[in-house]
Amino acid sequence: VLLFAEARYAFAPSSPSDVGDLATLKPTVDLSNHYAFATGLLGTTGAIRYARTAESDSFRLMPVAGNPSVWVEIRVPEGFEGPRFVPPTKFAGRLVPLSKAGMRHVGLAKAVKDQTDVTIPADAWLLIDGSSPRASRWAIALAALFVAFAGWNLFGVARVLRPVKDDGKPAA
Numbered sequence: 001v002l003l004f005a006e007a008r009y010a011f012a013p014s015s016p017s018d019v020g021d022l023a024t025l026k027p028t029v030d031l032s033n034h035y036a037f038a039t040g041l042l043g044t045t046g047a048i049r050y051a052r053t054a055e056s057d058s059f060r061l062m063p064v065a066g067n068p069s070v071w072v073e074i075r076v077p078e079g080f081e082g083p084r085f086v087p088p089t090k091f092a093g094r095l096v097p098l099s100k101a102g103m104r105h106v107g108l109a110k111a112v113k114d115q116t117d118v119t120i121p122a123d124a125w126l127l128i129d130g131s132s133p134r135a136s137r138w139a140i141a142l143a144a145l146f147v148a149f150a151g152w153n154l155f156g157v158a159r160v161l162r163p164v165k166d167d168g169k170p171a172a
Helices: 004-009 108-115 134-161
Strands: 017-020 036-038 046-050 058-064 067-076 090-095 125-129
Touching: 004 090, 004 134, 046 108, 058 108, 067 090
Parallel strands: 017 036, 067 125
Antiparallel strands: 036 090, 046 058, 058 067, 090 125
């Protein structure tokens, strides 16, 4: 179920829509799961750095300066992380409510709270910088595989639960 939003995003238009300055952005439902281009300065209060298993790059989750309801996830390539890291001011990626960002972002709000004691608002939005619809095509294949597994399992359960016909012959 967590994959379906990412799979739907893979069908979004391939050119980002300009949403303007993130500091003044008040996202609405019509912007959910869209490929967006935006500008803005990122703050440091509540920002965290984290890594994902099997990925050499690290990630930063940072709030938009002046708009605590919008956060940006930045991928930092291996070797570029350090004390002099300067976040970009232009972003293009998937804009989505944080609560619906998918399985790769589960637990981010809790991680921010645990590491920085900053609470991300429940209605916060996330701009996943660098996440294009084309980069999400893997989710279509994986979702299709899961649907096929579910169908196969339902078929098997139906076969097991169907009534057995008594043909009157003794069992061998």
